[in-house]
Amino acid sequence: MTTWLTALLLLVSGMAHAQANLTIEITRGSDRATPVAVVPFAGGDSLPEDVAQVIHDNLERSGYFDPLPRDSMIDRPTESGEVRYRDWRALDVRYLVVGQVSQEGSGYSIQFELMDVSGERRMLGEVVTTPQGQLRKASHHISDQIFEAITGIRGAFSTRIAYVTAQGVGEDMQFGLYVADADGRNSQQVLSSVEPILSPAWSPDGGKLAYVSFETERPAIYIQNLASGQRVRATSFEGINGAPAWSPDGRKLAMSLSKDGQPEIYVMDVASRDFQRLTNSSSIDTEPSWAPDGRSLLFTSDRSGGPQIYRHDFASGEQQRLTFTGNYNARGRFAPDGESIFLIHRSNNGYQVARQDLDSGRLVVISDSSRDESPSVSPNGTMVIFATQQGGSGVLGAVSADGRASFRLPSPQGDVREPAWSPFLN
Numbered sequence: 001m002t003t004w005l006t007a008l009l010l011l012v013s014g015m016a017h018a019q020a021n022l023t024i025e026i027t028r029g030s031d032r033a034t035p036v037a038v039v040p041f042a043g044g045d046s047l048p049e050d051v052a053q054v055i056h057d058n059l060e061r062s063g064y065f066d067p068l069p070r071d072s073m074i075d076r077p078t079e080s081g082e083v084r085y086r087d088w089r090a091l092d093v094r095y096l097v098v099g100q101v102s103q104e105g106s107g108y109s110i111q112f113e114l115m116d117v118s119g120e121r122r123m124l125g126e127v128v129t130t131p132q133g134q135l136r137k138a139s140h141h142i143s144d145q146i147f148e149a150i151t152g153i154r155g156a157f158s159t160r161i162a163y164v165t166a167q168g169v170g171e172d173m174q175f176g177l178y179v180a181d182a183d184g185r186n187s188q189q190v191l192s193s194v195e196p197i198l199s200p201a202w203s204p205d206g207g208k209l210a211y212v213s214f215e216t217e218r219p220a221i222y223i224q225n226l227a228s229g230q231r232v233r234a235t236s237f238e239g240i241n242g243a244p245a246w247s248p249d250g251r252k253l254a255m256s257l258s259k260d261g262q263p264e265i266y267v268m269d270v271a272s273r274d275f276q277r278l279t280n281s282s283s284i285d286t287e288p289s290w291a292p293d294g295r296s297l298l299f300t301s302d303r304s305g306g307p308q309i310y311r312h313d314f315a316s317g318e319q320q321r322l323t324f325t326g327n328y329n330a331r332g333r334f335a336p337d338g339e340s341i342f343l344i345h346r347s348n349n350g351y352q353v354a355r356q357d358l359d360s361g362r363l364v365v366i367s368d369s370s371r372d373e374s375p376s377v378s379p380n381g382t383m384v385i386f387a388t389q390q391g392g393s394g395v396l397g398a399v400s401a402d403g404r405a406s407f408r409l410p411s412p413q414g415d416v417r418e419p420a421w422s423p424f425l426n
Helices: 004-014 051-059 083-089 135-152
Strands: 025-028 032-036 064-067 095-104 108-114 123-132 160-167 174-181 189-194 196-203 210-213 218-226 233-235 242-248 250-256 265-269 275-277 287-290 296-302 308-313 319-321 329-334 339-347 348-355 363-365 373-377 383-390 393-398 408-409 416-421
Touching: 025 064, 032 051, 051 064, 051 095, 051 135, 064 363, 064 383, 083 287, 095 135, 135 174, 160 196, 174 210, 174 329, 189 210, 196 242, 196 363, 196 416, 210 242, 218 242, 218 250, 233 287, 233 329, 242 287, 250 296, 250 319, 319 393, 329 373, 339 363, 339 373, 373 416, 383 408, 393 416
Parallel strands: 032 064, 032 095
Antiparallel strands: 025 408, 095 108, 108 123, 160 174, 160 416, 174 189, 196 210, 210 218, 218 233, 242 250, 250 265, 265 275, 287 296, 296 308, 308 319, 329 339, 339 348, 348 363, 373 383, 383 393, 393 408
């Protein structure tokens, strides 16, 4: 990579095909993960989805939990009254999930309970009804409830991700924009094009995607309603139209435009299409990202000689450099609490995902790969998804915010790029 802008252009030319659904490979478990057990649910053997297995997998990839394998279980209770706590303590299980699934009309009824093994008490119990075909969605909902009950943090298993795929070589490439569940399943194609697609960004309500498409042979920013499929072209100026980012209230889009010369940061009012220019320099300014409170935004600039992350304050108009560790820091994204940022940092090991505390300025690399791009933070701040390389193919990777756990989402075929994690959807 010669410059970070060159890297972006190389990304466009290097994408290859991906199947719609992604698969999960746990690459590193946390040494601080809490032991849990999710017992197979009664009545679940003949269902199209194994509810207990989905919950098991969700908890495992969160990095917070170490689920007990089924073949290590010496008992399989289906309700709290059947639990022999002494047996589960002998297996070093801290929390236990049991349940049962039954047919109810054209759908299903799922009863689940969460037990604190050491305290020998029921922490949570709920009955979830779900239509046919939505067992995975219900399983994600249950996983969210369990995660929050134990950690105090809202679960993000019911959220979605957007990503870009491509198929073919050279002039025969076909690009696709997809959305899928946070575990890579239930994918749906949003857009297919023979020209590159970049930078998908979720609206705060989760109902729209903004993205960059080259379908008119030059980059333009589009906004697409996911429910109706209707889309509008938001910008199509000469030069660069890139890196759209929604404001927290959904009324504005920040972006990088070169319509007046060098790429600068602009903010567009979505309703009126009025533009406000935020930066004015001879450098390249791009990759805006809003603070959770909407009072400032991050952007990447090479005004100091190499790409670094800056913060624009809307009240004062001042722009402050935030990153000083190393000579390459780009694509900054706020944690949901606004106290830290996640970014791509170049070290001796290559391009890696890092976290920087805003008060102390301390930067810590949290990924263990070397060609990382495009980080996006889960809405609860516990995980970061990003694009990386595995065996010569582009895959999606994810790492916990503390760097202790990670997994990957490869495609059965080809490359996947440009991930974006949705907000909470309800």
